[in-house]
Amino acid sequence: MLGEVLLLSLFIALTSGFTTSYAAFSRSEFLIVTVAHSALAGLSVLYYISYIFGFQVSSMHEWLMLVLLTTVVCLAVGRIREHGEKELISAVIFALTLSIAALFMALLPGNLIARMWNFLTGSILLVTHLDLLIVSVISLVTCSLYTFFYREFLLISYDYEYALSTGIPARLLNYILSMLISLITIVCVYTVGLFVTYSILMIPGTLLSRARLRTNSMIVLSSAIVLLSLLTSVLLSSYVPVPPSGLCGIIVCVLSLVPYLARIIRT
Amino acid sequence: MSIIEIRGLSAGYGRKTVLSNLNLVITKPSFVSVIGPNGAGKTTLLRVLAGLLRPRGGLVKILGVDVSKKFPSSIKVRLGYVPQRDSINYAVPVTVFDVIVSGLIDVCPAPRTVTKREVRQRACRVASALGIDDLLDSYFHELSGGLQQRVLLARALIKDPDILLLDEPLSNLDEATQQEVLKLLRHLVDKHLKTVIMVTHDLDVALEWSDLVVLISRGGARTFKPGVHEDVERLLESYPEEERKIIPSRRPYCG
Numbered sequence: 001m002l003g004e005v006l007l008l009s010l011f012i013a014l015t016s017g018f019t020t021s022y023a024a025f026s027r028s029e030f031l032i033v034t035v036a037h038s039a040l041a042g043l044s045v046l047y048y049i050s051y052i053f054g055f056q057v058s059s060m061h062e063w064l065m066l067v068l069l070t071t072v073v074c075l076a077v078g079r080i081r082e083h084g085e086k087e088l089i090s091a092v093i094f095a096l097t098l099s100i101a102a103l104f105m106a107l108l109p110g111n112l113i114a115r116m117w118n119f120l121t122g123s124i125l126l127v128t129h130l131d132l133l134i135v136s137v138i139s140l141v142t143c144s145l146y147t148f149f150y151r152e153f154l155l156i157s158y159d160y161e162y163a164l165s166t167g168i169p170a171r172l173l174n175y176i177l178s179m180l181i182s183l184i185t186i187v188c189v190y191t192v193g194l195f196v197t198y199s200i201l202m203i204p205g206t207l208l209s210r211a212r213l214r215t216n217s218m219i220v221l222s223s224a225i226v227l228l229s230l231l232t233s234v235l236l237s238s239y240v241p242v243p244p245s246g247l248c249g250i251i252v253c254v255l256s257l258v259p260y261l262a263r264i265i266r267t
Numbered sequence: 268m269s270i271i272e273i274r275g276l277s278a279g280y281g282r283k284t285v286l287s288n289l290n291l292v293i294t295k296p297s298f299v300s301v302i303g304p305n306g307a308g309k310t311t312l313l314r315v316l317a318g319l320l321r322p323r324g325g326l327v328k329i330l331g332v333d334v335s336k337k338f339p340s341s342i343k344v345r346l347g348y349v350p351q352r353d354s355i356n357y358a359v360p361v362t363v364f365d366v367i368v369s370g371l372i373d374v375c376p377a378p379r380t381v382t383k384r385e386v387r388q389r390a391c392r393v394a395s396a397l398g399i400d401d402l403l404d405s406y407f408h409e410l411s412g413g414l415q416q417r418v419l420l421a422r423a424l425i426k427d428p429d430i431l432l433l434d435e436p437l438s439n440l441d442e443a444t445q446q447e448v449l450k451l452l453r454h455l456v457d458k459h460l461k462t463v464i465m466v467t468h469d470l471d472v473a474l475e476w477s478d479l480v481v482l483i484s485r486g487g488a489r490t491f492k493p494g495v496h497e498d499v500e501r502l503l504e505s506y507p508e509e510e511r512k513i514i515p516s517r518r519p520y521c522g
Contacts, residue, residue: 167373
C-alpha cells in the first residue's frame with residue numbers, strides 16, 4: 001500500500017514538474033482549470049448515465065471518458081489558440097463544464113455523489129493497480145516527450161511566431177504540448193483530486209518562473225516540491241484527522257513561495 | 268536564378284486583403300529596405316517570405332523554389348527571421364545562450380546531430396560579432412530593448428542563412444547601435460553575399476544603407492535605387508506626405 005502511494009507520488013511529481021513549468025511558460029494555466037472542470041463534468045455525466053441505465057462504472061470507463069474529453073477540449077483550445085483567443089475559449093468551456101458538472105451532480109443519488117466528491121478532494125490512498133499502471137504509462141510517455149522535445153517546447157512557449165518560421169512542426173508540437181498538459185491534469189484529478197491538481201500544476205510553475213531559476217532547475221525543483229508535498233501530506237494525515245488534499249495544497253504553496261520571496265528579498 | 272521572385276502576390280488576414288498584385292524580383296545578394304505607411308503590408312510581405320502566411324494568389328519563389336503552395340523545410344533553414352519583439356513571451360526564463368542556439372533548431376533538429384561544444388562555439392562566434400558575448404548567461408528578459416534586438420539578430424545569424432528577413436530590427440536601438448547593426452548587415456551583404464530584407468520606418472536609413480528600397484503602398488510595391496537621383500526624387504514624391512513628416516530627416520537628399 002505504502003509502496004503504491006510512494007510510486008504514484010513519484011510519477012505525479014515527475015510529470016507535474018514538467019507540466020507546471022510548461023504551463024507557466026506557455027501561459028496555459030487556464031487550460032489546466034478548463035480540462036480539470038471538463039473532467040469533472042464528464043465524470044458527472046458518466047455517473048448520471050450509469051444511474052439511469054443501471055450499470056456499474058469501472059475505472060476503465062472513467063479513464064476512457066477522461067481521455068476522450070481531454071482530447072476534445074485540448075483540440076478546441078489548441079485550434080482557437082491559432083486565432084489568439086485561447087483565454088476566451090478556455091473561459092467559455094470552463095464556465096460551461098462547471099455548470100454541467102453542478103447540474104448532473106445534483107441529479108445523482110447519495111452514493112454516487114460521494115464518489116464524485118472523491119474527485120474533488122482526492123483519494124491517493126485508494127489507488128488501484130489499474131490506476132497505477134495507467135498513471136505509470138502516461139507518466140513515462142509524457143516525460144519522454146517532454147525531455148525529447150525540450151528545446152522545441154521551450155521555443156514554442158517563448159516565441160511561437162519564430163518557431164512557426166523555422167522548419168520544425170510548431171503547430172503540431174503546440175497541440176502535443178497542450179495534450180500533455182491536459183493528460184497530466186486528468187491524471188492528477190483522478191488520483192489526487194481537483195483541489196490538489198490546481199495547487200501542484202499551477203502554483204510551483206507560476207511562482208518559480210518569477211524566481212530567476214533556469215528552466216531545467218525550475219522543472220527539477222517543481223518536481224521536488226510536489227513530491228515532498230504529496231508524501232508529507234499523506235504522512236501527516238495519518239497522525240492528524242485532516243484530508244491530505246488540504247495539507248498538500250498548503251505545503252505546495254509554502255514551498256513554492258520560498259524561492260519567490262527569496263528573489264524579492266534579494267532584489 | 269532569382270533570390271526572390273514575387274509575381275502578382277495577394278495576401279491578407281481573414282476577409283481583409285493587405286497585399287494585392289505585388290511584384291518584386293531580387294536577382295543578386297542585396298540590402299533591401301521595405302518601407303511604407305503603417306498598415307501598408309510591410310510585415311505581411313515579410314510573413315509571406317518567412318512562410319508564416321500562405322499567399323492567396325500569385326507566385327512566390329525563394330532561391331528558385333516555388334513556396335506559394337507549400338513552404339519546404341529545405342528553404343526555411345536557409346532563411347533567418349527576426350520578428351518584432353512583441354511576439355516574445357517574457358514569462359519564460361531563457362538565457363541569451365538559449366535564445367541564440369534556438370536559431371539552430373531546424374538546422375539540427377532532434378535527434379541532435381551537432382555536438383554541444385560545436386553549438387557553444389557557434390553561439391560564441393555570432394555573439395562576439397554582435398558584441399554580446401559577455402551576456403550569454405544573462406536572462407533575455409532582463410536585457411534592454413537594444414540588447415534583446417542584438418540577441419534576436421544573433422539567433423537569426425547563427426545558422427548562417429542565405430536570406431535575412433528583419434522586421435523593424437532597429438526599433439528601440441540608439442543611433443550608435445543602429446549604425447553598428449547596419450554596418451554588420453552591410454558587411455553580410457558585401458562580404459558574405461547574403462540578402463537582407465529589412466522592414467523599417469526610417470526613410471533615411473533605407474536611403475543611406477540599402478541597394479534597393481521597396482515602397483509598399485495601397486497593396487502593391489514600387490522599387491527604387493537609392494543611388495539614383497531620379498529614383499530618390501520619385502520615392503520622396505511617392506511617399507505619403509503625412510508619413511514623411513514624422514520621419515526625422517538627418518540628411519537632405521534632394522534640393
